[in-house]
Amino acid sequence: MTETVLSVNHISKSFGGIHAVRDVSFEVSRGEVLGLIGPNGSGKSTLFNCVLGQLRPDKGDVHINGHRVANMRASHLNKLGVGRTFQQLSVFPQMSVLDNIILAGQEHHGTMASRLFGPSDAGLTEEADRMIAFFRLEHLRDEMAGSLSYGQQKLVDAAMAFMAGPSLVLLDEPAGGVNLTMLANLKERLETYNREHDTTFVVIEHNMEFVMSLCTRIIVLAEGAIIAEGTPEEIRSNQQVIDAYLGG
């Protein structure tokens, strides 16, 4: 039996007279890589924020690992096993790469008191080094994150999302502004992580090539509703999807 990590049940959300999300339901199983695509204004970000508990849906609810997440603070969600990346760069620029990665794991180790009285690295240097090596950032370990290139910072951002060993990772436009070589590297790392740890991904992305090659299942939103759902091959040939993107 497949284990459901994320369950979205009949979510609707309106802003004034605009129906941003209309009765959207789907489930994501353990190890699945789900892509969430749609033209601009299709409701992807609103849905994403409802899933992350940052927006309270007008109707319906979201469960992650069996917990209802409405209005849950991001730090609590993270403790439930949810990692995420942001559309914009979101590393801590005046901290080293190593410190960025350690920070991403330290709140999951020990208590508030042990984080004051215990070792300064919270006992995480070895684990952080493994994560740094996984994303091939060893040569940048002690550099200030803010001094890295855009692509390198994207990798650090991804490494941070994985540091606490999440069961679900939400990736918000991971390919945005990233060059092709780096994108191939990022995709390969994400696939490897997914294979090795059976981690569930939900990816919002505009880069069709990236999302079609990374995801095992894709949901297409248009005007706040699901218009298609299926494998990348099925989505590619779906006339409704083609119409939504081409405005037909």
Place this chain on the structure above:
Amino acid sequence: MSRKHILFAAIALLLLIFVPMGQKNYIIYVLTSWLMFSIAAMGLNLTLGYAGQISLAQASFMGIGAYITALVTLAGYHWVLGWIAAMGATFVIGLLLGYPALRVQHHFLAFVTLAFNTLVFLVLRNEEWLTGGSHGLVGMPRPDFFGISTGKNLEFYYFVLVLFVISALVFSWIVHSPWGRAFKALRENPVRAESLGVDTRRITLLAFAIGSAFGGGAGAIMTPLVQFIEPGSFGLIHSLKILLMVVVGGAGFYYGPMLGAAVVILLPELLRFTEGYYLMIYAAMVIVLMVYSPGGLIGLGHKIMARVRPKKEVRKDMAKGAQL
């Protein structure tokens, strides 16, 4: 802490031990004031420099600490009790002052803390039955420890030096712990920090509480140092002075507040030979520094070192070609 830092700290400590020897009382008093204000500025550096929360109320915490210590010692109890009570009370009050920071930020938060400083000043001035009002409190004794007196100025200086070293060690311990990392994360990107499990509410409150307790501890030193306290010593202008120490020294740098306190306390004294012009020269120097180095003196030092030393190759990946 690296070997270089330990060596630097050891040399600085030796200087602090030997410099006041044979000096006149006034010089010793100025040096003691510098150490005391360094402790208060360390606290503000934690709140502002590390955690990124603006506070214009540090002098009010010094005031609360000074008055609590004065009342405790005038009641006949030992100074240590007053010191513990001062730090405990300012920790709790700082925690409460941190709550507005959960709702407002930047200049709005500055106004909240400014109002708090004014409120404390008014309480100290108006509640005569407790604080002596505008006349203040006088006659607080300097403490003895196991028969060792701190009554003379040089003895008191060494007593404050011990407290300064303890404060600096505690400060170092906090900022190099995972808490310190969480404080910096709060300053640099609170939304990202929260998404990584950092309880930013708790960390914000702690930044205020710990920073305020350092202020309270400095106030507890002021009481036996001057042996006369009055509300005017803890007005807004003094909070701005402590803010200036942090900013001039370098907010967010470990040695920033100590260096900044040295500039604010010692430099005007060194410039006294210019007679009536010393405050103008001092003000002009601060303006020039802030224009050219918003990172303060330590930031300026880093800039100079970056020019002197060959540039570090950050994009080391390019050595093997464009991999990323």
